[in-house]
Amino acid sequence: MGDRGVVRSRVQRLGVGAVVWAVLGLTAAAGGAEGVVAAPTSTVSPAAAGTVSAARDGGGGGGGRGAGAGPLAPDGFVALRFVDASVGQDMRYAGGRNFTGAVVDGYDEAECLLARPAALALRRAQQGLLRRGYGLLVYDCYRPQRAVDRFVRWARDLADQRTKESYYPHVDKSLLIPHGYIAERSGHNRGSTVDVTLVRPAAGRRPVDMGTPFDFFDPLSHTDDPRVGPGAARHRRLLRESLAAEGFVNLPEEWWHFTYRPEPIPAPSPPFDFPVRLASVGIGIARNR
Ligand SMILES: C[C@@H](N)C(=O)N[C@H](C)C(=O)O
Numbered sequence: 001m002g003d004r005g006v007v008r009s010r011v012q013r014l015g016v017g018a019v020v021w022a023v024l025g026l027t028a029a030a031g032g033a034e035g036v037v038a039a040p041t042s043t044v045s046p047a048a049a050g051t052v053s054a055a056r057d058g059g060g061g062g063g064g065r066g067a068g069a070g071p072l073a074p075d076g077f078v079a080l081r082f083v084d085a086s087v088g089q090d091m092r093y094a095g096g097r098n099f100t101g102a103v104v105d106g107y108d109e110a111e112c113l114l115a116r117p118a119a120l121a122l123r124r125a126q127q128g129l130l131r132r133g134y135g136l137l138v139y140d141c142y143r144p145q146r147a148v149d150r151f152v153r154w155a156r157d158l159a160d161q162r163t164k165e166s167y168y169p170h171v172d173k174s175l176l177i178p179h180g181y182i183a184e185r186s187g188h189n190r191g192s193t194v195d196v197t198l199v200r201p202a203a204g205r206r207p208v209d210m211g212t213p214f215d216f217f218d219p220l221s222h223t224d225d226p227r228v229g230p231g232a233a234r235h236r237r238l239l240r241e242s243l244a245a246e247g248f249v250n251l252p253e254e255w256w257h258f259t260y261r262p263e264p265i266p267a268p269s270p271p272f273d274f275p276v277r278l279a280s281v282g283i284g285i286a287r288n289r
Pocket residue numbers: 140180181182183184185186187188195215254257
């Protein structure tokens with residue numbers, strides 16, 4: 001098949017929204033003004049759900065290589081924006097506004113990539129929340145192993161305390177891993193874990209009060225901490241219940257961290273390390289097969 005044929009079959013598989021996206025060369029907004037996040041603008045049907053289901057060059061530890069595009073995601077990973085464009089994305093590790101203070105290794109684009117069943121479950125939760133005047137905003141989704149490793153190196157570098165005041169003012173940095181705030185083998189790597197909060201679509205898509213900011217490593221961020229105010233407690237409950245209804249389980253140490261269970265993609269060995277970008281799930285690449 002020539003290049004045109006490859007592109008045509010890709011159009012049929014991904015749907016018009018994905019192709020318009022690829023042609024326009026738009027990238028996800030990492031957030032504009034602080035706390036205000038535009039939802040992505042294009043969409044396709046769940047059936048087309050943002051994946052190239054044909055043969056990947058490799059799965060598990062890093063995938064293979066296709067047309068110079070780098071390691072690819074295995075079958076089953078999708079880009080959330082093509083499953084549900086109304087879910088906001090503020091991918092913190094693709095920019096410097098995170099606890100490491102810098103763009104994190106492996107986040108080439110500000111894109112949420114997920115296992116398809118997890119993305120579809122998020123979409124169902126979003127539909128229910130929209131009916132109640134709320135919406136979802138994701139901060140992190142699939143996380144490459146090199147990013148997990150970067151977090152662990154950062155957590156063990158006790159000399160670097162630059163972000164302490166903003167992210168862990170009351171917890172000694174040496175305890176961030178032992179106390180469960182940062183994982184050495186993260187569920188995010190398997191594509192069914194999301195860091196997510198609630199927004200009010202009618203109020204500029206601003207995140208609502210959750211009692212603490214995202215990635216505030218502190219007992220106050222424990223989902224059931226009784227010290228948070230009534231509004232924040234209500235929002236934490238709404239987020240947890242809306243996601244639980246669609247199969248997500250919360251991590252008690254972090255109100256924002258949820259894993260879709262049973263996890264559709266088993267833990268790979270070695271862990272996945274394809275970069276976070278649309279090309280990893282086949283969007284925007286014309287590849288001969
Ligand atoms: C770093 C934070 N956003 C997070 O996801 N923590 C859990 C424990 C993880 O690293 O998997």
